[in-house]
Amino acid sequence: MSVIRSAVTGVGSYLPEQIVTNADLAEFVDTSDEWIQERTGIKQRHRARDDEPTSDLAVEAARRALAAAGKSAEDVDLIVVATTTPDMTFPACASIVQRKLGVPVCPAFDVQAVCSGFVYAMSVADGFVARGLSKCALVIGAEEMTRLMDWTDRTTCVLFGDGAGAVVLEPREGQGTSADQGLLGFTLRCDGSKTDLLYVDGGPATTGTVGHLRMLGNQVFRHAVVNIAEAITSCCDAAGVEVSDIDWFVPHQANQRIIKGVGERLGLDENKIILTVETHANTSAASIPLALDVGVKDGRIKKGDLVLLEAMGGGLTWGACAFRF
Ligand code: ACO
Numbered sequence: 001m002s003v004i005r006s007a008v009t010g011v012g013s014y015l016p017e018q019i020v021t022n023a024d025l026a027e028f029v030d031t032s033d034e035w036i037q038e039r040t041g042i043k044q045r046h047r048a049r050d051d052e053p054t055s056d057l058a059v060e061a062a063r064r065a066l067a068a069a070g071k072s073a074e075d076v077d078l079i080v081v082a083t084t085t086p087d088m089t090f091p092a093c094a095s096i097v098q099r100k101l102g103v104p105v106c107p108a109f110d111v112q113a114v115c116s117g118f119v120y121a122m123s124v125a126d127g128f129v130a131r132g133l134s135k136c137a138l139v140i141g142a143e144e145m146t147r148l149m150d151w152t153d154r155t156t157c158v159l160f161g162d163g164a165g166a167v168v169l170e171p172r173e174g175q176g177t178s179a180d181q182g183l184l185g186f187t188l189r190c191d192g193s194k195t196d197l198l199y200v201d202g203g204p205a206t207t208g209t210v211g212h213l214r215m216l217g218n219q220v221f222r223h224a225v226v227n228i229a230e231a232i233t234s235c236c237d238a239a240g241v242e243v244s245d246i247d248w249f250v251p252h253q254a255n256q257r258i259i260k261g262v263g264e265r266l267g268l269d270e271n272k273i274i275l276t277v278e279t280h281a282n283t284s285a286a287s288i289p290l291a292l293d294v295g296v297k298d299g300r301i302k303k304g305d306l307v308l309l310e311a312m313g314g315g316l317t318w319g320a321c322a323f324r325f
Pocket of ligand 1: 039216254314
């Protein structure tokens with residue numbers, strides 16, 4: 001049976017120039033390089049300049065993804081930006097990205113599912129591409145998590161960084177099997193009863209301020225391994241593949257110990273996991289496309305490979321997405 005699949009035809013990413021090491025943080029908060037590396041695997045993170053909003057990071061990542069796909073801004077007919085740190089409360093970051101890139105009038109909007117945002121955004125964009133409503137979709141994860149930090153709270157401020165990643169999705173005809181190029185299956189979940197484990201203590205309709213990120217890290221950790229492992233198996237079922245068929249796992253990069261825990265639970269080969277948490281830290285919705293770009297650029301992820309993306313974040317939200325590159 002002939003079907004239309006959303007194929008990833010280009011990947012790009014962008015990291016702000018400034019690098020902040022663990023030692024830099026230890027100068028003003030009671031922490032150490034040793035503690036951060038041992039508990040998280042993080043060595044450094046990137047931080048945007050004061051005059052460099054999230055949309056700037058998104059635009060650069062999008063330009064690189066379009067170049068990789070051999071497309072130009074005029075070809076784009078859908079923009080979905082996964083972000084929890086937009087430039088402004090409104091308009092959407094996607095509207096600003098559209099203007100800065102010079103994309104013609106088309107649907108453009110943000111998706112807010114915190115660290116799971118990119119997985120959610122891929123499924124939303126797939127709804128357009130696979131129904132023939134988009135021929136060239138930009139799906140972007142872009143974040144400036146450092147704007148949400150309480151720099152006196154050592155339990156959170158050492159964990160996050162800024163960055164952006166993007167993919168271009170284009171329709172490709174498939175046979176309705178897992179051998180098709182393109183998106184094969186998704187799992188999306190949210191458990192709103194656990195909003196108090198991870199949230200920002202501000203917003204336009206409460207405090208009227210942006211607020212700071214608050215997290216009960218060890219409780220989030222406990223849910224993470226179980227939830228992510230379940231999402232991966234459920235996504236593989238939806239895609240009609242076995243977990244052992246996956247060539248590359250591209251996890252949300254929150255903590256090396258979570259990624260390792262999921263790997264052990266499912267018996268994954270650690271050589272098939274793309275890890276960037278060491279140098280990028282947790283960039284929320286940007287972390288998956290940033291890691292995907294690293295895997296594609298260094299030649300590990302090749303055309304035809306089966307790739308699985310997974311994430312968990314505030315909400316709590318979590319999910320996974322499988323595609324053949
Ligand atoms: N430096 C030094 N000591 C610290 C630091 C720090 N930066 N932070 C906490 N500590 C101390 C604590 O105060 C505590 O001390 P105590 O034992 O004297 O009370 C001790 O270290 C242990 O603290 P825990 O919170 O139990 O440490 P844990 O091993 O759980 O690691 C961490 C904390 C890294 C936050 C971990 O719980 C984690 O990664 N959680 C999940 C994060 C996550 O996945 N979030 C989801 C995505 S984020 C999003 O959606 C926006």
